[in-house]
Amino acid sequence: MDALRFIGKRLLLMIPILIGISILTFAISNTIPGDPARLILGPKATPDGLEALREDMGLNDPLYVQYGRYMSGIGQGDLGKSTYSQRPVVDDLLRYSPATIELTMFAMFITLIIGVPFGVISASRKDRIADQFTRIFALIGVAMPAFWLGLLLLLFFYLKLGVLPGSGRLDGGMSPPEYVTGMYTVDALLAGNWSVFYSAFMHLILPGITLAAVTVGMITRMTRSSMLTVLQSDYIRTAFAKGAPENRVLYGHALRNGIMPVITLLGMAFGHALGGSILVEAVFSWPGLGQYAVNAINYLDFPAVMGVTMLIAVMFIIVNLIVDTLYFFIDPRLKHS
Amino acid sequence: MARRIFRSPLTVLGLFIVLGILIAALFAPVIATHSPTEVDLVSKLEAPSVEHFFGTDEVGRDIFSRIVYGTRISLRIGLLVVLIAFPVGTILGAIAGYMGGRIDQVIMRITDIFLSFPGIILAMSIAAALGPSIENVMLALAATWWPWYTRIVRSSVLSIKHAEFIEASRALGANPFRILFKEVIPNSIAPATIQASLDLGFVILAAAGLSFIGLGAQPPSPEWGAMLSNSREILREAWWAATFPGIAILLTVLGFNLLGDGLNDLLDPKQR
């Protein structure tokens, strides 16, 4: 019951945040100089056509009317029509978001399987060679401009070695699996189509690594510092003193207690990866929300800008809600406070 | 204290890198061998040599000199963004944590809004709305950066809020703002300061990312991200044109990170 109340309260809190984000986005995108109608029509437009289109798009109404119209649309699940693609924004988001979600989740997976062990190693060997090595390794990932790293990976693994594909989500000529989640790896598995799964998975590797480079660093650092604290605690010292095997103490007792702050950070890392995906998507021609957002801003496609901003915000909030809920269940102290 | 710093070779490395950058920025005109902006078409895309340490770019500018002058731009971006975001975030975080109640609620909701707002979209919109310039990029970065300080400071304020010395000042009837600025903030600012030193590097990295999508520094300014981004197409023919700016960014971020980590280990008593 407590848990439900906790989740319910958090979901309610989403509403003011989303309203705030919508106002902010609306305000900023409407201060961008430029006339969306003119962009659609191009230089050959007739003045009459331009005026008619402006009227049609509702651009002649005062801003608060436009905003009100937008928000009442959202109430009915209508995010408006993209001025660029002439399609409902909802359809566009359903098309572009699975690619980003798939990539981001894969990057988070890489982050966990590399970041946590590295952090543990680093903490247990503090100030020794292993510590210095893992820290430098993690830091280089953090410090390298993502688009540069992406290009170097492409040069090496695609051009030089030829072991990984270069761009997009599938091999040329391969058709995507039937749309269920929109994530090609998942959909291919559901359809039992192994060759599509293999291709989709291979295409994930390079962009996934590029995107994970930053978050691996974040997680390694957090694991290290959290583990350092735990390793100082009495019961761990006692365990070591009793001669328990190091690995069991480290990964069993210590990590279980040290993982909490790491999980919290994972929510933030997810947000970071979502933001970072814009650059990575550009390098690997990954048809995700980042590409969609860049396109939307470049064409003053306000409904699309609003839609994509809100969606990314919602995803961010939900992931953090999941993280906090996990926290709630794992950490008994919270339940009673 | 100095001894403790020197015990960790990585912190020392970070210190040297940051010092090196500071020196390069301060004495750029002395260190640079050429003008950072002078176009020289005769010697375009020359490989590194004694004349041009890091080679030349597509319009014949000396890359070494551009990188040296670029330290000024990068440092300015990093410092200014942190100098805007840090005080704003800190003060809001301290108020939220110390005052609590409705004020806390409002501040934290606003913080949440900015935290969940996709940063790059915000930056792109601001750059599109206000025009392209490095100042607007800094504004955009600052707008996405302050909430982190708010959160950090708020939580450390919460942990000292009921400490004796603060209760004591309150009991003495001191002005709440006086307590806030004289007692609360100075005693809860350490974690945020560490974060700020890390952020000096991250801001520079973020600015480079924005250059990649065409926002930010205007030509011919020698901003590293723009240099890297502009030469990426000829990476294979003229590796030097992209590689050296890339390494410059890498080293800078690395330097500030190592220094920040060192500070963290130093200031955090649990990890001594």
Add this chain to the structure above:
Amino acid sequence: MNFKNQWSKLFLFLIIAVLVLAGCQNYSEEAEGTDSPEGTAAEPNENFDADVFNFATNQDIPGLDPHGSAANTTFRVIYLMYDRLVTYEGSSTEPTPMLAESWDISENGLEYTFHLVEDAKFHDGSPVTAEAVQYSFTRAIDVGKSAAGIFSKVIDKDSFEIIDDYTIKITLKEPFAPFISTLGTAFGNIINPALEEDHGDDLGESVLAETEMGSGPYVLESWDRGETMVMKANPDYWGEAPTMETVNIRFITEASTARLMLEKGEIDLIDNTVISPEVLGQMRDTEGIEVVESDGYQIDYMPMNTEKGALADVKVRQAIAHSINYDALLESVYLDQAERIGGAVPKGMFGFSEEAKLYEYDLDKAKELLKEAGHESGLTLEIAISDDSEVRSNTALLLQSDLEKVGVTLNIKTYAWPTFLDLVTSGKHDFGLVSWTPDYPDPDYNLWYFAHSSSKGPGFNLAFYENSKVDSLLEEARTSTDEALREKNYMEIQNIMAEEVPYIFVAQPKLEAPMRTWVKGYELNPMNSWYVPFHKITKEE
């Protein structure tokens, strides 16, 4: 011991990673051949497929409505999914028959009678008739977007007379010499009138955003937005059977990635606007890759705002024209793959002026002119560019360094495209840099946009140039059918403009597209470079 234990784990992990990668070796079956790009030519490339064409572009396709879109990427695909009354073949800019077998033009230049081919069928099997022609042009005007901008000047809904199923007469409101040429543009594509049933409240625009209703050599097979569009050959095409069975239009946003994929043979041809001249120069030497070239009608020009500040003074504009080192610019930015022209009509097109004055690079003269204009002590101006072109940003850099030598400080401002467009069409700029390609090969196109006073700003007269003599010469030439008179007028206009320099025509670049050497029979069209006739291209290894 413990130390070793941790390290051995890490080591094990790395070994597994390497093994996984090694296991993927068969991902690319001729991995050993790809160690060096040169190695690929020796043995057959595994990516070669004679029936499938992979085309790479970096710009997304917004929709497929011939009347609603102004995007070149849309033009490229709808050119193949639809047919037009006339078309442009190969590198020719002369309209040739397509759906219209032949046509007659009345003496007064107002009545056009088209005789349609009788075996053309839309993709749903219905015949392409005179009614479809009437429907298409009427809809173009009703939709009121790009296509209307071209057609509504000269035709309206009453212009059509259906004589029989395969004969239609179009009567113009006033004579318009380039009319036939406009019919070969993407706006002139003929749409299946069955669309009328799906008009909804937007004339079927949301239908055509997703699908096509044409009669062309290709049909839309699938479209994963932002990723790939697949077109399949139309088995029932009325004309010559398409050579290429499948065409994949792939969106590859990063130019360097597209280049890598071309080298691997995964891509056959890259959109000619993607790769910068500098890189093209490097690609010429790559085995298996060829850079196909053609003269182009594109002009890269610099409008100078004649209504604002110092540039309002013709002396200042002339001084600017004298202070640019054109040769160096063409050499270093365009790698000499461009020519300089004096007027707005590109070389090779009817109306091109050989005599239009080319300003020589003369710093003394420039300084003198600036002195006469009262700017001895220097001048600060701004050049606006959009952020999508290496060529333009390098050009701006060189201009900056050239103008500095005559005491003019030039600030470069890079804008996103919509902001740029807003800035230059509302006259807030000093200089701009723009690339422009006419839609049909007639001097009326460029000159009306650039020089007529009614086109100021939004009409793309970005210099805000106004000269009543030029206006009346343009109006006379547009409505005349006398070629000699038209040519004379266009020459005169270009001479006047060369003297008053509202624009500097920096370069007329060659069109260059990198492709695999196995692609045969592809020529770039000077005017419609986005028209890639996949149905006539073959691949031979």
